[in-house]
Amino acid sequence: MGDRMPLVMEITDVVTETPRIRTLFFSDSIPFSPGQFVMVWVPGVDEIPMALSSPRSISVLPVGDATRTLCAMREGDRIGIRGPFGNGFRVQGQTLAVAGGIGTAPLLPLALGGKVTTFLLGAATAPELAFRAPLSCATTLHVATDDGSEGHHGMVTALLDELVLEVYDHICVCGPEPMMHRVLQVLAEKGLEGRGQFSLHRYMKCGIGVCGSCSIDPSGQRVCREGPVFTGDQLLDSELGRYVRDGSGVRRRFD
Ligand SMILES: Cc1cc2nc3c(=O)[nH]c(=O)nc-3n(C[C@H](O)[C@H](O)[C@H](O)COP(=O)(O)OP(=O)(O)OC[C@H]3O[C@@H](n4cnc5c(N)ncnc54)[C@H](O)[C@@H]3O)c2cc1C
Ligand code: FES
Incomplete structure (x- = not known):
């Protein structure tokens, strides 16, 4: 290819x-x-x-x-x-996946390949829970919706409180950045940030490491070359959850 x-x-x-x-x-x-x-x-x-x-x-x-x-x-x-x-997820042993919205897409083949033990899936409403049927066959699935129409009423990250996170060798995450930032905070509070793998969906121009439009502050790592999957310890104290850059390189802050 x-x-x-x-x-x-x-x-x-x-x-x-x-x-x-x-x-x-x-x-x-x-x-x-x-x-x-x-x-x-x-x-x-x-x-x-x-x-x-x-x-x-x-x-x-x-x-x-x-x-x-x-x-x-x-x-x-x-x-x-x-x-x-890019690099993709690297897992073995017990893996927990946490996904919000379209962030479920890169985690779906991991789950269908038998590599995910437990899957936490979040969306705004029940009809927007993507890939729920295949995920429920391949994993132990827990869902959360913002409006409470199915599963936990609220953020998918609240479901982390119901699990013993220490039993998982890897915690693979993809979704809106404020959600991923919250997962990183929870892992860091338990000293588990190194087990986290976060897939960043950033603005890209070239996709081959040349233009720098996808670089993360302050390390300068490029999402298209060194990512899109980064471990939690790579992202601690980074821009994750605070801002992203648009096509002109201008910072767009999360509220
Ligand atoms: C590694 C990677 C994997 C991705 N996988 C998927 C996927 O499987 N399915 C999917 O639907 N999308 C995915 N995306 C995001 C997708 O690339 C963007 O939604 C797309 O580039 C937007 O292009 P557009 O022309 O439709 O919108 P634009 O006109 O470029 O943007 C519309 C709005 O979305 C915002 N935006 C654009 N790109 C991004 C971005 N990457 N992150 C956050 N906000 C953005 C813009 O600031 C603007 O407000 C992925 C991104 C990356 C980097
Ligand atoms: S998109 Fe150009 S360096 Fe990553």
Whole structure:
């Protein structure tokens, strides 16, 4: 699979996962490790990073032009794929996964590969709990919704209080950054930050380590090369949960 030139692939199927998230299946299989990402060229719009939710699919939440165009695609449409890039999750033994919203996508292949013992899944409402059915077959699944329509009423991070975190060798996390920051705080309070693996979904331009647009303060590590998965001790005292940079490099603070 090319690093520099996208390979053109045909969309073979589109699956509605939630009212907003769509999974696009494409013609060729991509060998990858769960957590790795590809750069997806959306003809005439942009090229954006996407986690692989299986060797033949990406799962997309529409937030702007490129993701909205992807979500409107149909069987027979074409996209370009470069990659896979990045490091992915590295686990063995007992693994806990914590996911919010579209952050479930990179953790899905890890769970379906039998590598996740317990899965904490959060979303705003019950219909927005992505991949709930396959996750409940492959893991011990606990859910939380912001509106209380299913599972725990509140943040998915509250479910951490119900578990003995020390039994897990790895805690793999992906979701909104304030949520990931809260998980890191809980792990750090118990001295377990080194067991945490956090997948950062940052703004990217090149995807190959050249432009610096995805660098994290203060270490300067690039999400596209040294990540997207970082251990908790790599992220302590970093910008995680405080701000991200937009396409112009300007800081956007979390409230
Ligand atoms: C390694 C990695 C894996 C990803 N995996 C997935 C995935 O599996 N599914 C998925 O739907 N999305 C994923 N994303 C996020 C996705 O790349 C962005 O949503 C996409 O680039 C937005 O492009 P756009 O043109 O639709 O929106 P834009 O017009 O570029 O942005 C729309 C809004 O979203 C904000 N935004 C854009 N990109 C990001 C970002 N990365 N993080 C936070 N806010 C952002 C912008 O500031 C703006 O407010 C991933 C990102 C990375 C880095
Ligand atoms: S996106 Fe260019 S260095 Fe990471």
